[in-house]
Amino acid sequence: MTASATTFTVPPELSATEPPEARGLARDEVRLLVARGRSPVRHTTFRSLPAALRRGDLVVVNTSDTEPAAVDGHRADGTPVTVHVSGPAPDNLHVVELRTPDGQRVTDGNAGEGIALPCGVVATLLTGHPDPRIATGSRLWRARIPVAGGLRSWLAEFGRPIRYSYVHRQWPLDAYRTVFARAEAEFGSAEMPSAGRPFTVAVLTALHARGVRVARIVLHTGVSSPEVGEPPLPERYRVPPETADAVNATRAAGGRVVTVGTTTTRALETVAAPDGHVTAGAGWTHLVLGPDRPARVVDGLVTGWHEPEASHLLLLEAVAGARLVSRAYAAAVEHRYRWHEFGDSCLLLPAQSTRRSG
Structure with missing residues (x-):
């Protein structure tokens, strides 16, 4: 993949190790950095998001629910392992990632290996994913997980939310759900669409009072821990x-389309024609936004803070431009914003888009 122009280093102490509620803050009291065109960066709280938008703007959110997608098991030699269920794959299979109990990647998994899971369930690794030619050491695997009654009901009993090492203790599933989350018949997101976490009923009410509409899409995310340079994998969406x-x-009325998170941006841009006209659609999106495919319809973006060299940065640059994204990240490090799913937020509003002309 093309490298992002945004370069920075995140001090480890800026990782948000717990939900803001554990620090005595409401969800909408996390910090919000507003980066707008050539204006100076502004520092406020997420509760003030409506004031940064205009009457006639549209905020688009992701309603995907979060699954308890992590479950403990053992390899054939008795070694403990955690299985992260990323989501469904064709032929009644699932994509999984293997982790050690302390959160490190398992790098020696093998095709044909069975992982013993609770209640007598065995997950069998079949082929690497997305490259089925890989038989040893794949980061992701296509696996068969036969469960009577269905995988989701089994995970509801034995699973828990995926947690990475910077979060020091396990939090309940509700901590990983957004105010928009809607349970559906299909498997939802392996990890929370976290850009939407700071939204509250109070923020939504204030948006309505300001004349800002809210619309909804669905994009179910897989595990969000790709290798450096690894492009985003296909994901299920519905607009x-x-x-x-x-x-x-x-x-048409001259308002701005502001998406909440990279997931919402990816789904909406998937159904955007070159002239910016959007049609309804559903399926699997393979879209990768970046220098070769800039945003066509999205004018602004509410986002959390991503890791250096993450593919998400290319998406942010495709919407807001590399200069504005770099300026926002530099200010976030300088002013010690918190990173990751329980961290602080950013609103990127580039200068008025010229994409209207197609």
């Missing part, structure tokens, strides 16, 4: 007709 209509009407 309903009412959201496509709202986006087109907003653009």
